[in-house]
Every structure is written in structure tokens, then in C-alpha cells.
Amino acid sequence: MSTLVIKDLHVSIEDKEILKGLNLTINTNEVHAIMGPNGTGKSTLASAIMGHPKYEVTQGTIEIDGENVLEMEVDERAKAGLFLAMQYPSEISGVTNADFVRSAINARREEGDEISLMKFIRELDKTMDFLEMDQEMAQRYLNEGFSGGEKKRNEILQLMMIKPKFAILDEIDSGLDIDALKVVAKGINQMRGEGFGCIAITHYQRLLNYITPDHVHVMMQGRVVKSGGPELAQRLEAEGYDWIKQELGIEDTDAVTEEA
Amino acid sequence: MTVETKLALSATEVRSFSQNNNEPAWFGSLRAEAIEKATELPMPTPDKTNITKWNFTEFPQHTVESAPFSSLDELSAEVKEIIDIEGQENLYIQRNNTPAFLKISEELKAQGVIFTDILTAVREHSELVQKYFMTEAVKVDEHKLTAYHAALVNGGVFLYVPKNVVVEKPLQVVFLNDNADASLFNHVLVVADTNSAVTYVQTYVSTIEQSNGQANLIEEVIAMDNAQVTFGSVDVLAKGFTTYVNRRAHVKRDAKIDWALGLMNDSDTISENITHLVGDGSLAHTKTVVVGRGEQKQNFTTEVRHWGKNSEGFILKHGVMKDSAQTIFNGIGKIEHGASKSNAEQESRVLMLSEGARGDANPILLIDEDDVMAGHAASVGRVDPIQLYYLMSRGLSKAEAERLVIHGFLAPVVTNLPIESVKNQLTKVIEGKVR
Numbered sequence: 254m255s256t257l258v259i260k261d262l263h264v265s266i267e268d269k270e271i272l273k274g275l276n277l278t279i280n281t282n283e284v285h286a287i288m289g290p291n292g293t294g295k296s297t298l299a300s301a302i303m304g305h306p307k308y309e310v311t312q313g314t315i316e317i318d319g320e321n322v323l324e325m326e327v328d329e330r331a332k333a334g335l336f337l338a339m340q341y342p343s344e345i346s347g348v349t350n351a352d353f354v355r356s357a358i359n360a361r362r363e364e365g366d367e368i369s370l371m372k373f374i375r376e377l378d379k380t381m382d383f384l385e386m387d388q389e390m391a392q393r394y395l396n397e398g399f400s401g402g403e404k405k406r407n408e409i410l411q412l413m414m415i416k417p418k419f420a421i422l423d424e425i426d427s428g429l430d431i432d433a434l435k436v437v438a439k440g441i442n443q444m445r446g447e448g449f450g451c452i453a454i455t456h457y458q459r460l461l462n463y464i465t466p467d468h469v470h471v472m473m474q475g476r477v478v479k480s481g482g483p484e485l486a487q488r489l490e491a492e493g494y495d496w497i498k499q500e501l502g503i504e505d506t507d508a509v510t511e512e513a
Numbered sequence: 514m515t516v517e518t519k520l521a522l523s524a525t526e527v528r529s530f531s532q533n534n535n536e537p538a539w540f541g542s543l544r545a546e547a548i549e550k551a552t553e554l555p556m557p558t559p560d561k562t563n564i565t566k567w568n569f570t571e572f573p574q575h576t577v578e579s580a581p582f583s584s585l586d587e588l589s590a591e592v593k594e595i596i597d598i599e600g601q602e603n604l605y606i607q608r609n610n611t612p613a614f615l616k617i618s619e620e621l622k623a624q625g626v627i628f629t630d631i632l633t634a635v636r637e638h639s640e641l642v643q644k645y646f647m648t649e650a651v652k653v654d655e656h657k658l659t660a661y662h663a664a665l666v667n668g669g670v671f672l673y674v675p676k677n678v679v680v681e682k683p684l685q686v687v688f689l690n691d692n693a694d695a696s697l698f699n700h701v702l703v704v705a706d707t708n709s710a711v712t713y714v715q716t717y718v719s720t721i722e723q724s725n726g727q728a729n730l731i732e733e734v735i736a737m738d739n740a741q742v743t744f745g746s747v748d749v750l751a752k753g754f755t756t757y758v759n760r761r762a763h764v765k766r767d768a769k770i771d772w773a774l775g776l777m778n779d780s781d782t783i784s785e786n787i788t789h790l791v792g793d794g795s796l797a798h799t800k801t802v803v804v805g806r807g808e809q810k811q812n813f814t815t816e817v818r819h820w821g822k823n824s825e826g827f828i829l830k831h832g833v834m835k836d837s838a839q840t841i842f843n844g845i846g847k848i849e850h851g852a853s854k855s856n857a858e859q860e861s862r863v864l865m866l867s868e869g870a871r872g873d874a875n876p877i878l879l880i881d882e883d884d885v886m887a888g889h890a891a892s893v894g895r896v897d898p899i900q901l902y903y904l905m906s907r908g909l910s911k912a913e914a915e916r917l918v919i920h921g922f923l924a925p926v927v928t929n930l931p932i933e934s935v936k937n938q939l940t941k942v943i944e945g946k947v948r
């Protein structure tokens with residue numbers, strides 16, 4: 254079992270503090286959902302964990318099995334077992350999807366122990382079939398000209414091929430129609446189990462109908478303000494966030510009232 | 514090193530060179546008249562690059578003798594890699610100024626295809642060469658360097674594809690430069706007759722580190738009605754050359770040209786690639802990639818000029834600049850009056866890998882007709898840190914991520930080269946240069 258521990262995390266972007274002391278612990282074999290209104294710092298959390306160059310951690314720690322993640326370069330974090338399915342994946346012209354995924358797999362292997370081309374192709378074909386992706390997507394340039402839904406599916410394809418210890422899914426459900434959502438959820442459920450932990454960031458409870466979380470956390474104003482089980486997500490869906498604000502005495506600020 | 518002074522070859526010397534070569538009289542006269550013109554004509558004036566201090570005229574000797582190859586086994590490993598030794602049916606190798614190897618299939622001969630070195634062609638296909646040699650596409654008297662070239666041509670290729678002949682497999686040419694005193698006044702003339710189709714791929718490769726010579730290269734493509742020509746070139750000339758390269762196409766009615774140019778010289782280079790879409794319904798795709806490094810100064814002008822109605826021209830240029838390399842990209846789409854319903858599109862992008870490099874992309878649209886479409890995109894920038902972050906978040910090292918982004922950026926030409934071995938060579942050259 255592996256554990257990802259985030260303690261008292263403070264993160265700024267362009268000198269504006271977004272995360273203000275966030276705590277979260279997750280183990281492999283668990284799925285955590287993080288919910289919260291727009292602008293509360295969910296993507297900031299995901300970016301800080303992965304090491305996005307624009308986000309500055311000013312205080313706190315992130316550790317994976319006791320190892321200091323904050324000292325690692327982005328690629329070292331990936332090799333330590335972290336994966337972020339991004340809300341807005343980059344487009345890379347001239348680099349095919351297949352070549353990229355193979356490079357990513359080989360980056361985790363020793364020189365001389367690269368995955369054989371045949372084995373790679375078999376696995377890629379199988380996974381693309383599972384995600385109901387057209388085979389020609391493998392030879393398209395990475396995310397270039399992909400629709401929103403195709404990009405999300407492509408993130409899950411990479412997740413399934415790379416098989417990280419911890420996946421952070423940043424609004425993997427946004428912009429997906431119900432069929433695409435089911436496929437994406439199928440992929441994540443396939444990964445579930447021993448050796449895999451997941452943080453699913455979402456704005457809507459809808460995703461959680463297909464991926465039942467073990468834990469649900471509510472983020473507001475840069476902190477986790479409430480944690481519970483799947484029933485918490487359902488209550489949020491039914492009643493919105495106001496009751497939590499009242500319960501905790503949180504004043505509305507711009508960041509909280511901003512809507513999607 | 515003995516250096517001849519400016520235009521040291523006199524008209525008399527040029528004539529006697531021609532006679533020693535058993536060239537027909539018209540060619541001897543063309544050379545002699547050209548050398549006279551070369552003394553008077555002005556230098557070309559590439560936009561935004563000052564070449565007044567560049568030396569385009571001096572060189573150690575006009576021609577050097579090199580041994581031909583009796584078999585491909587004699588090629589060095591570096592050159593062998595460019596060629597599919599078993600599979601390449603039609604192949605010409607020029608070594609410095611010497612025609613060194615020629616292989617042409619029986620099938621092509623039977624179809625009437627002519628594929629030979631230019632000076633043999635001048636002798637053996639005199640009329641045909643005379644009709645197209647610097648008459649339609651490039652003119653002798655455009656400026657000093659075109660005239661100088663015409664006077665001193667000492668190598669190159671003639672390719673003629675007769676009417677209705679479709680050549681299925683690419684023809685390949687290798688211009689090997691392994692003598693530091695060699696100067697290349699190569700002339701390539703490709704004539705694709707009505708309804709024909711051909712793919713021609715050449716490589717300029719220096720296996721020396723430093724040249725003392727000149728490279729003054731003129732390459733003409735004539736695509737007759739409904740002909741299709743794919744012209745691929747990978748240029749990897751050594752430092753020390755002063756390179757002037759002029760690639761020009763005349764494209765007639767419903768004809769099509771595809772240029773795929775990987776311009777990887779280490780020399781200072783002035784390159785112009787102009788396509789005249791003379792016929793209605795003609796089409797040009799011009800794809801160019803460039804890597805500049807060291808102290809290199811380069812100027813790349815790509816122009817598509819529309820004369821025919823419904824003609825379409827697409828220019829794509831991607832350049833990577835590192836060290837203190839300086840590069841100008843001029844992209845010109847010109848639609849002449851009467852070329853209605855034409856479309857001129859261009860995209861120029863420069864990626865800067867170091868603080869000291871300079872890159873400049875100048876898109877120019879000149880339109881003399883109302884009913885047309887035109888567009889351009891140009892950018893000069895650095896590798897996007899967010900792209901690197903994305904790639905690294907999947908475990909790729911920073912160096913590997915950068916390598917992928919750069920390869921991707923130069924992919925439009927690499928993927929368009931129709932010969933696998935040349936494609937691999939270009940990939941390797943890029944790898945070596947951007948490292």
C-alpha cells in the first residue's frame with residue numbers, strides 16, 4: 254500500500270494565495286472525490302501536486318510514502334507514481350499519440366528494457382477498444398484538434414497505459430455527454446483496486462453515480478472544509494453548498510459565488 | 514589555399530572549359546555570355562539580410578576530380594544510410610563535381626524517362642535541355658549569381674518524364690561533398706511533361722567539417738499541364754560554403770507541385786524558393802523546415818505567385834534557432850491581376866532555443882485581384898513551458914520532452930519526404946543539430 258499525504262498546503266499563483274492550509278491523506282485502493290464551487294482552488298491543488306511551473310507552494314508538505322514530492326521535478330513526480338488527468342490537456346503538434354504513450358511507458362523502464370513494439374501495440378489496441386476509441390486516434394497528433402470529449406478519453410487512455418499509483422482527475426467529467434461519461438468511468442473503475450488510488454475532482458455529483466467514492470471532501474476558499482462518505486455528495490447535489498457555508502459560518506466571497 | 518580573385522574565369526576560359534567538355538556550341542555561348550553579364554549585374558537583394566560582405570564568388574578551383582564509385586559498397590557508412598541499397602531502383606550519385614554512380618531501371622528507360630547528370634544531358638539531349646535550361650523558370654540575367662551560375666555550371670541532374678508517364682517510385686539523387694576545395698554549381702532541371710507524375714528526392718551531404726568552396730545551386734521544375742511533381746530535398750552542406758540556392762517551379766494548367774525541403778546547412782545560406790502558378794487550377798504545397806545553429810546567418814524566401822485562375826498555394830515554414838544563429842523567413846503570397854478565385858495561404862513559425870538566437874518571420878501578401886482568398890499566420894516564440902509540463906507529467910525528462918516538441922515542430926517536412934532512408938537521415942540530422 255502507498256500513501257499520499259498533504260499537510261497544511263499553501264499555494265500561490267502570481268502572489269495570490271489560493272490554497273490556505275489544505276490537509277488530505279489518501280491511500281491506494283481508495284477513491285476520493287473532491288467537490289466544491291468554482292474558483293475554490295481544486296485545480297490549484299491538482300497542479301501543485303503535479304508541479305505545474307506557475308503554482309508556488311509557500312508552506313506545507315506533500316509526501317508519497319514519506320518521500321518529499323515538493324523536491325521532485327515534474328517527471329520525477331510522475332515516476333514516483335503520480336498522474337494528473339488535466340482539465341485542459343496541451344496539444345502537441347507532430348507527435349503522435351502512440352509515440353508519446355510509448356515514450357511515457359519507456360521513461361519508467363531501464364534502458365535496454367523498453368517495451369517491445371508488438372506488446373505495446375497490442376496493449377494500446379486493447380485499451381483503445383475498451384475506451385471505444387477509434388484506432389486512428391493512435392496516429393493522430395497528441396490532442397491536436399481533438400474534441401473536448403476526445404481529449405478526456407485520451408487522458409484516461411494514458412492513465413490506463415501508464416498505470417500510476419495515484420491518479421488525480423481534474424473535472425474529467427466536464428463537457429462529456431452521458432455515453433462518453435460512462436466510458437470514462439468504466440476506464441477508471443477498471444483501474445480501481447490494490448495499488449491504485451484516485452482523487453476525482455468534480456463540480457457535479459453526476460460522475461459519482463458511475464464511480465462510487467470511498468470518501469468525499471468539500472473544498473471551499475482553499476481548504477477542505479468537510480469530509481464524509483458518498484452520502485455527502487448526494488446531499489450536495491440535492492441541497493447545494495449553502496448549508497455547509499451556514500454550518501461553518503463561511504462568508505460568501507467572490508471566489509465562492511463564481512459560477513461555472 | 515590559392516584563391517582565385519573575383520570572377521577569375523574569363524569568357525575565354527569558360528569557353529575552353531565548355532569545349533573540353535564537348536558541350537554543344539549553344540551551351541558554350543550561354544556560359545561565355547553569362548560570365549560577361551555576371552561582371553556587370555548587381556547582386557540579389559534578399560529582404561532584410563545584408564549580403565554585401567558575403568563572398569559568393571571566390572573559390573579554390575572551378576572543378577575537382579573525384580573517383581567515381583564502381584559499386585555502392587564503396588560508399589562510406591554515412592552515405593549508405595541515406596540510400597536503400599537494395600530497393601532504390603533509380604539512383605544518381607554525384608561526388609563533388611564528378612558523376613560517380615548512375616542506376617536507372619529498364620522500365621523507366623522503356624518509358625522514355627531521361628535521368629542523367631546535367632552535363633551529359635546537355636550533350637546527349639541538347640535540344641530538350643536547351644528548351645528549358647534557364648528559359649522558363651530562372652533566367653540567366655536575373656542578377657550576378659544567376660549569371661555566375663550559368664557560366665560555371667559544373668554538375669547537377671536532368672530529369673525528363675514524357676507525356677502520360679507516371680513514375681511510381683521515387684527517384685533519388687545524392688550530392689556528396691567530400692572534398693573541402695570543391696565548389697558546387699549544380700543545376701537541377703526537372704521537366705514533367707503533360708499528364709505525367711514523378712517524385713524526386715535529393716540529398717546534399719558534406720562529409721567534411723569545413724569547406725573552402727562556393728555552393729551556387731539552381732533547381733528548376735517545369736510541370737506541364739496536369740503533371741504532378743513531388744520534389745524533396747535535404748540540404749546538409751558544411752560550414753564554410755557561402756550557399757546561394759534558388760529553387761523554382763513553373764506550374765501549368767491543373768498541374769501540381771509539392772516541395773518538401775529540409776534545409777539543414779551549416780553554411781551561411783541565402784535560399785529562395787519561388788513557385789509560379791502559371792496555369793489555371795494549378796496547386797503548390799511548399800513545406801520547409803530549417804535548423805540554424807552556431808553563428809550561422811540565413812535568409813529563406815518562399816514565394817508562391819499566382820497567375821492562373823483558381824490556383825492555390827500553401828506555404829508552411831518552421832524554423833528552430835539556437836546558439837547565435839540569425840534567420841530571416843520571408844513568406845510571400847502574390848496574386849496577380851486576373852488570377853481570380855485563387856487562394857494564397859501561409860504559415861511561418863520560428864522556435865527559439867537560446868537567448869542569443871535571432872529569428873524573424875515576415876509574412877507578405879500582395880494581392881492584385883478582388884475575388885480571392887488569402888491568409889497568413891506567423892509567430893516567433895519559445896518552447897511552451899506548459900507543453901513541457903504536460904509531457905513531463907507523464908514521466909518524460911525535460912530533455913526528452915523538448916526533443917519531442919522540436920521534432921513535432923519540424924514534422925511537416927519529415928513526414929512528407931517520400932523515401933524512408935532520407936526521412937531517417939533528416940531525423941538524425943535534426944537530432945544532432947538541436948541537441
Ligand SMILES: Nc1ncnc2c1ncn2[C@@H]1O[C@H](COP(=O)(O)OP(=O)(O)O)[C@@H](O)[C@H]1O
Nearest residue numbers: 266267271290291292293294295296297298508
Ligand atoms: N493564472 C492565474 N492567475 C491568477 N489567478 C488565477 C490563475 N488561475 C487561477 N486563478 C485563480 O485561482 C483561484 C482558484 O482557481 P482554480 O484552482 O482553477 O479553481 P477551481 O478548479 O476550484 O475552479 C480562482 O480564483 C482563479 O481565478
Ligand SMILES: [Mg+2]
Nearest residue numbers: 295296340424
Ligand atoms: Mg478547475
